[in-house]
Amino acid sequence: LSSEGYRDRPLRSGLHWIAPLLEDVARYPISMQTYTMSASPLEGEKRGDDSIAARTSDGQEVSLDCSVIFQIDPEQLIRVHIDWQDRYISDFIRPAVRGIVRTQVSQYTVDEVNSSKRLDIEQALEAETRTWFNDKGIILDHFVLRNIAFSDEYAAAVEAKQVALQEVAQKQHEARSVLIKAQ
Secondary structure, three states: OOOOOOOOOOOOOOOOOOOOOOOOOOOOOOOOEEEEEOOOOOOOOOOOOOOEEEEOOOOOEEEEEEEEEEEEOHHHHHHHHHHHHHHHHHHHHHHHHHHHHHHHHOOOOHHHHHOOOHHHHHHHHHHHHHHHHHHOOEEEEEEEEEEEEEOHHHHHHHHHHHHHHHHHHHHHHHHHHHHHHHO
């Protein structure tokens, strides 16, 4: 009944007067929600492989599984409804997270993604996602980087390198043993 066509404040839980035929109520959850993108076909909101494929700064492709735990800011609910209606997950959260992940991962080499910088990547992803979400009336509780998978070629190369390093260590150990026995 307002001049804008919507109320200026969202209705909270409880008893409220609604003018039939003149007003319509849209319900939104204000509790915590989780959106998961995963390679596992039975995990996440979308069936099938919904992991995020990204390229590292050295051109390697990685596949990332992640979850975002969020809630709609109750004070921004009207804005979320005007901007996204019930499409806020499919049209904002999913594409935003996918874009943010791809951009952040492209700043690191595959070796950094694989080991030393994983925590830094997760923290950067959380900070960037929080900024994007806050600008749209959504509160990010936590960004979870669940899994990082590498191409089969890269995984085979890493395994071959580890085997070679173990063989070198074994040979060095055998050589020391022979020297010790010879003395």
